[in-house]
């Protein structure tokens with residue numbers, strides 16, 4: 001953990017424009033500046049938008065399960081400048097409704113009905129037009145608070161935004177959300193190496209959504225985990241954003257559990273959801289009146305929020321009566337003047353006053369170009385690698401230890417004798433296997449563990465599967481060169497393999513290639529399967545076939561025809577053959593102590609004994625290069641397929 005003073009070294013590496021905090025733009029303080037939550041700089045603030053929905057139903061249709069209707073034919077309108085508290089009992093459908101309105105329903109959820117923003121049917125533009133604070137936050141735990149915000153700013157802000165403007169925005173958000181003192185604190189993982197508190201995580205996620213200053217904000221339980229004072233501050237901030245003058249107030253929908261009376265009073269409207277229907281939309285005081293008219297009086301000392309939720313909740317033991325009561329309230333609300341006032345038809349003319357004809361003009365964002373996004377993603381992944389000892393440093397130390405141990409075991413055993421042949425081939429197999437199996441298995445968790453983060457950011461339109469996949473490959477590349485090189489240097493010279501610089505260099509290059517092909521294969525299995533155990537279940541039999549056909553355990557020319565073809569998929573075989581060629585080519589004097597016993601008298605004999613061919617060196621290297629490309633291509637295709645299926 002590096003909290004407090006001084007920006008960590010790696011953070012500076014990520015900060016590609018090191019001069020940005022000192023260089024002010026020539027034209028002075030202008031666009032992109034701090035309009036968040038303030039009434040200043042209104043010219044830069046996008047106009048408010050009206051959100052309306054009619055006959056909206058949402059169905060969950062998980063594969064293999066019956067379809068379930070979660071939201072049942074609801075209609076409503078939220079005007080610009082409104083801060084709306086969406087309340088209801090747990091499981092009432094608040095999150096599902098918000099996700100549908102925000103055009104962010106997950107895969108397997110069907111949305112039917114008419115949802116409009118500024119009179120225009122919602123579409124993918126909602127990712128630019130609106131921010132969405134999820135109930136569960138997902139971060140890269142190795143980043144600091146400021147690095148996360150900087151990354152998001154670079155990804156989300158218009159690419160013409162200057163570095164100085166971006167920095168100013170980030171610093172302003174850190175200040176407004178009370179995160180300045182933890183700007184250099186690592187985010188961490190709850191329950192594991194938790195560093196940032198739950199409330200700070202919430203505020204950080206909220207800050208990231210505010211970067212683009214979207215006119216429409218959806219917040220799923222933003223105050224959960226916050227103390228009452230922090231919750232009040234956050235709601236005050238939202239209130240300020242909604243209250244901007246000249247029709248530039250944000251439209252904010254916010255699910256909230258058990259707000260205090262004081263907090264509830266800060267919302268302009270409340271929307272009560274019960275059993276997938278809307279029981280009320282309007283001012284909190286009107287809600288109390290409406291419930292009284294239905295025969296439900298809120299006791300004087302009671303918190304109105306608790307009263308509404310209790311009245312609309314399904315009471316265990318009397319579910320049927322509770323459902324009937326909820327149905328009656330929802331039916332009465334549909335008939336009430338509050339509902340009639342809120343329907344899009346009745347708001348008709350006035351909707352157009354404040355809505356935008358052309359959504360693109362509201363938030364004109366030109367996202368960063370693809371190479372820039374790849375660069376940013378790779379930078380972030382590199383920080384993950386560098387800062388996670390289990391990924392890189394432990395592996396390097398392990399490699400040094402194994403290479404030293406293996407080298408010492410072979411020390412003095414390599415000679416120009418029959419026993420020496422066995423030792424050389426044994427040492428070569430150690431070089432191959434140690435750079436195959438552990439790297440292949442170690443990357444199996446890369447995609448299963450990062451899929452939630454990838455999907456969240458992919459759905460938000462930050463980047464696609466190709467950039468994500470390549471960033472993972474590129475960020476691991478330095479380690480995948482250094483690690484096998486360290487292993488090769490130590491093991492090669494300790495074991496006393498061929499004392500020749502050419503042989504050493506070629507062997508080292510093949511070891512590096514071997515590790516990279518193995519990792520490519522691991523990446524493929526990682527992206528093809530949902531979990532590490534499933535990937536392992538398929539990879540273990542596959543690697544046994546590769547190992548058996550590597551040329552060490554069975555003479556390749558004697559393999560049965562039905563299995564012989566598998567050797568051409570085995571980079572262990574190619575690697576083993578290439579390194580054997582380098583060791584044995586041109587060797588002419590292997591001692592045969594007992595002429596009556598079978599004897600490998602020169603290098604060609606040795607190669608022939610293992611069914612290797614001295615002319616195959618180039619073929620082996622090319623074949624490994626092809627396998628590397630094919631594995632990565634398959635891995636990328638699998639990730640694209642899964643991303644499309646889950647979007």
Ligand SMILES: Nc1ncnc2c1ncn2[C@@H]1O[C@H](COP(=O)(O)OP(=O)(O)OP(=O)(O)O)[C@@H](O)[C@H]1O
Nearest residue numbers: 060061062070089090091092093094095096097109
């Ligand atoms: N993808 C889905 N597949 C099946 N059921 C779902 C799905 N999404 C939501 N549900 C169900 O729909 C109901 C409403 O869920 P939702 O998360 O919207 O409730 P909520 O009001 O936000 O609850 P909470 O306040 O506890 O978060 C729940 O019964 C939930 O199990």
